[in-house]
Amino acid sequence: MHPLKMLLAYASAYRAQIRLATLYTVLNKFFDILPEVLIGAAVDVVVRGDQSFLARKVLLGFGISDTWQQLLVLGSLNVLVWCGESFFEYLLELKWRGLAQDIQHDLRLDSYQHVQKLSLSFFENQRTGALMSVLNDDINQMERFLNGGATQIIQVLCSSVMISAVFFALQPGIALIALLPIPLILFGAFWFQKRLAPRYAEVREAAGDVSARLNNNLLGLATIKAFATEALEAEHIREASDRYRSANARAIRFSSAITPVIRMAILAGFTATLVYGGWLTLHGGLEVGAYSVLVFLTQRLLWPMTRLAEVADMYQRSMASTQRALGLLETPIGIAYEGQHLRPEQARAALQFEGVNFAYAETPTLQDLTLSIAPGQTVAFVGSTGSGKSTLVKLLLRFYEPQQGRILFDGIAIAELNLQDLRRCIGYVAQDSFLTDGTIAENIAYGVDGASEAQILEAARLSESLEFIERLPLGFATRVGERGQKLSGGQRQRLALARAILKNPPLLILDEATSAVDNETEAAIQRSLAVVSQGRTTLIIAHRLSTVRQADCIHLLERGRIIESGRHEDLLARGGAYAALWRLQTGEQA
Numbered sequence: 001m002h003p004l005k006m007l008l009a010y011a012s013a014y015r016a017q018i019r020l021a022t023l024y025t026v027l028n029k030f031f032d033i034l035p036e037v038l039i040g041a042a043v044d045v046v047v048r049g050d051q052s053f054l055a056r057k058v059l060l061g062f063g064i065s066d067t068w069q070q071l072l073v074l075g076s077l078n079v080l081v082w083c084g085e086s087f088f089e090y091l092l093e094l095k096w097r098g099l100a101q102d103i104q105h106d107l108r109l110d111s112y113q114h115v116q117k118l119s120l121s122f123f124e125n126q127r128t129g130a131l132m133s134v135l136n137d138d139i140n141q142m143e144r145f146l147n148g149g150a151t152q153i154i155q156v157l158c159s160s161v162m163i164s165a166v167f168f169a170l171q172p173g174i175a176l177i178a179l180l181p182i183p184l185i186l187f188g189a190f191w192f193q194k195r196l197a198p199r200y201a202e203v204r205e206a207a208g209d210v211s212a213r214l215n216n217n218l219l220g221l222a223t224i225k226a227f228a229t230e231a232l233e234a235e236h237i238r239e240a241s242d243r244y245r246s247a248n249a250r251a252i253r254f255s256s257a258i259t260p261v262i263r264m265a266i267l268a269g270f271t272a273t274l275v276y277g278g279w280l281t282l283h284g285g286l287e288v289g290a291y292s293v294l295v296f297l298t299q300r301l302l303w304p305m306t307r308l309a310e311v312a313d314m315y316q317r318s319m320a321s322t323q324r325a326l327g328l329l330e331t332p333i334g335i336a337y338e339g340q341h342l343r344p345e346q347a348r349a350a351l352q353f354e355g356v357n358f359a360y361a362e363t364p365t366l367q368d369l370t371l372s373i374a375p376g377q378t379v380a381f382v383g384s385t386g387s388g389k390s391t392l393v394k395l396l397l398r399f400y401e402p403q404q405g406r407i408l409f410d411g412i413a414i415a416e417l418n419l420q421d422l423r424r425c426i427g428y429v430a431q432d433s434f435l436t437d438g439t440i441a442e443n444i445a446y447g448v449d450g451a452s453e454a455q456i457l458e459a460a461r462l463s464e465s466l467e468f469i470e471r472l473p474l475g476f477a478t479r480v481g482e483r484g485q486k487l488s489g490g491q492r493q494r495l496a497l498a499r500a501i502l503k504n505p506p507l508l509i510l511d512e513a514t515s516a517v518d519n520e521t522e523a524a525i526q527r528s529l530a531v532v533s534q535g536r537t538t539l540i541i542a543h544r545l546s547t548v549r550q551a552d553c554i555h556l557l558e559r560g561r562i563i564e565s566g567r568h569e570d571l572l573a574r575g576g577a578y579a580a581l582w583r584l585q586t587g588e589q590a
């Protein structure tokens, strides 16, 4: 679908307002060309006096024979016309600029809401910075077009029609000559515009690339400094920026040629009117007044066409942006949100994995995973790095869908459950949890409406966060900075844990949730968790086996398969891979 059609379809709710804005633009243009007609009438008055156009009963059937009065009428009309033009100019600006604001606001919000819903696999193939440039720059580009470009297109169209009408009324012969360049101009504008489109698409791509690189580097500034790679990274930015510059240069070479080419066509039309009209007037074929109207109007008709260049340019830029912004909005969500409702208070969190197979790409990450977890059990997943532990949890949260098999939550396939209901049943502490740029209290209460101070305090206590929070000058009101960067890794982990505890979910998932805290704190958290996990299903992923030895069942994963399962003591007694791992970690001799 053409981007303009996409945009109009998107803005269909604003159709009535767009019509009104168009009407104001047309009226403004109408008043805008009248002064030229009044000039013609004034020339007519001074040349022909009481034989003038105005003397011949043109105003509502009343002729004005007195030349002074004729001039006064013209003067008054002139004032009216200018006032009318200004009035509608104000209205059209107000309307179009308001529309531009409303549409860009809606589009930004819609795209953000849509992007939030897209499945994680979408983001793996996208760079955050590039997405930012769509959500920000591209949408701003559309705003700029609606602000100015749309009015200009309508104005050029209107003035062409209105002025042509005046021309044909005054002198059809000259009208033909003056209008002759118009098809040529339109064809030229269209020709340029078609060639500009791919160039601007390239420019927007390159802009996304620059933004992606900047974003990536700003996030990794500490690493850049630590590796002293400032020059290398500056070079990367230079390359990306250079690609943007050259893409723009290719577009500029084209877009700069439009105005001069169009001007040549205008020159032809204007010269023809000037010479042929002058000849006709000298030989009595045209009144002096009409001749001056025609000469002025040719200017008024043709000169705005030079602005077509600017408009075509702006139009193409904004269409490239529209395509990207609305294209984002059309990206399929991947994992549907709708489904059977589930109330967290009623969920028991019995889990079953039935023959689950999953691969991110070609190599399988989880193979034939079958296991059951009874409500209230604490189950641990251990295994070497990359064995698929986190992936298992991500399937449970439906960040991804298994290619084969299914996962049941309280006997219902999770694919059939309402996605947000399912996730509301889960307290998930990821390996690297996301903290928002707010206070500690806000971060602990994240996602829980109306949490009381006492609840926040208790969650902080259970996650062993209370001590460090109380040592901060502002305590719970301390701001944690972007992504919680003003806190240590262990402090961030404990806040994430506090957040999951406060949520009080039927299913608690801890993915390496205490890997960044010292042994003493970890032992204290273990004691808290023993209390917290009472009465709720708890899944723990850990590398340190000492942290999961109390679990009801431990599954050892190896390359996406469960190779051993059982309680700690049973697994030790079996003397298999788990026992070997235990010995390795505790330093016991075989």
Ligand SMILES: Nc1ncnc2c1ncn2[C@@H]1O[C@H](COP(=O)(O)OP(=O)(O)OP(=O)(O)O)[C@@H](O)[C@H]1O
Binding pocket: 124, 360, 361, 365, 383, 384, 385, 386, 387, 388, 389, 390, 391, 392
């Ligand atoms: N988004 C992804 N796209 C492609 N491959 C991925 C993705 N996430 C993980 N993988 C791959 O899947 C495999 C399993 O990853 P997973 O994170 O589940 O391992 P893990 O057992 O949790 O490891 P660790 O103990 O290091 O956290 C790894 O080989 C990893 O490279």
